[in-house]
Amino acid sequence: MRAAALLVVLSLAAALSACGDLSGRYRPSQIVPPPRVDERTLARYPAGSPQRAILGWYGTLQRGDAAALRPYYSSRTPFMHPTALRFQVAQARPFFHRVSLGPLAVDTVRPGSATIVTDLRVRWEAQNGRAQELRSPQSFTLVRERGRWRFADTYFLRFASHFKPQKPVPGW
Amino acid sequence: MVRPPARAVGLAAAVALLAGPAAGCGDQRDTKVVESRSMPAGLIQRYAPRHPARALLELIQGAQHNDAAAITERLTPQWGATPGRLADAMPRITRLTQAFGTPHVLAVRGRGDRAAIDLRWGGQRGTFVLVAGDQGWRLARILVDGRRLKIAGITSP
Numbered sequence: 001m002r003a004a005a006l007l008v009v010l011s012l013a014a015a016l017s018a019c020g021d022l023s024g025r026y027r028p029s030q031i032v033p034p035p036r037v038d039e040r041t042l043a044r045y046p047a048g049s050p051q052r053a054i055l056g057w058y059g060t061l062q063r064g065d066a067a068a069l070r071p072y073y074s075s076r077t078p079f080m081h082p083t084a085l086r087f088q089v090a091q092a093r094p095f096f097h098r099v100s101l102g103p104l105a106v107d108t109v110r111p112g113s114a115t116i117v118t119d120l121r122v123r124w125e126a127q128n129g130r131a132q133e134l135r136s137p138q139s140f141t142l143v144r145e146r147g148r149w150r151f152a153d154t155y156f157l158r159f160a161s162h163f164k165p166q167k168p169v170p171g172w
Numbered sequence: 173m174v175r176p177p178a179r180a181v182g183l184a185a186a187v188a189l190l191a192g193p194a195a196g197c198g199d200q201r202d203t204k205v206v207e208s209r210s211m212p213a214g215l216i217q218r219y220a221p222r223h224p225a226r227a228l229l230e231l232i233q234g235a236q237h238n239d240a241a242a243i244t245e246r247l248t249p250q251w252g253a254t255p256g257r258l259a260d261a262m263p264r265i266t267r268l269t270q271a272f273g274t275p276h277v278l279a280v281r282g283r284g285d286r287a288a289i290d291l292r293w294g295g296q297r298g299t300f301v302l303v304a305g306d307q308g309w310r311l312a313r314i315l316v317d318g319r320r321l322k323i324a325g326i327t328s329p
Contacts, residue, residue: 078255107213108230110308115230115242117213131203137210139237141245153255155240155262162263169206
């Protein structure tokens, strides 16, 4: 019986300590970095689809690879000087390490363009293990050019470089 | 009083030991999802592909969804919405249109290559004038109480 009581005490201690840190240090809620776009993520969508183009572009930006960005944009996109582009990609980089994309769905297809709807997701985790995911609707309109889906402007890069994640809603 | 057998207490403790961490932390069940407002996806599909109301609702969805390219595609050149001007205005346009929520089409007037759509949206009534061209319907003008709308530094033609 004494052994069983000891086991009960140990169980309670383990259950209570399971949700974190007994060091006494305060760990504020923090953003959980999104998973990296890899071959497996890309394979969820058919080759040559606008969704695949968006994910490829997102992965390139997660890697901060400014040199590899050009093929994702239309030849008519007013593009910045390579140095300015590198600077903007570097500024936007924190965004791509904080925000993930939801599932990508084709919304409208017109001759020469397609709109894909998704949402931007920021996942916060609190010290008590609870999580809050803030989602905001997002769509991307791509144009079809020389057999590929491409972005028509660099607006999103500018948006990403100024992005400040919304704080979690209180009372969670 | 009947005392529980030691073996049963031990078993219960072992179950608690395993169940505690398993049920615990960072579990998906504990995730609270907070979504911004935007119009329901099915609203656009109520209108036929070449209907002017559909073009207008696609434009509104583009605004709520932070999609500058979708807006550029559906504005007449008279708006002067260059990529730079639109990029400056987009964060405000997105916030405002999300706060307005779902638009309600009250009436569609006109024929041929010109249509006027009366909309109730965010507690206000407005008239949206669209013109048809090779690329489909484009928004030419927004009137609220008979006046041209000015939003985020962009004035309606």
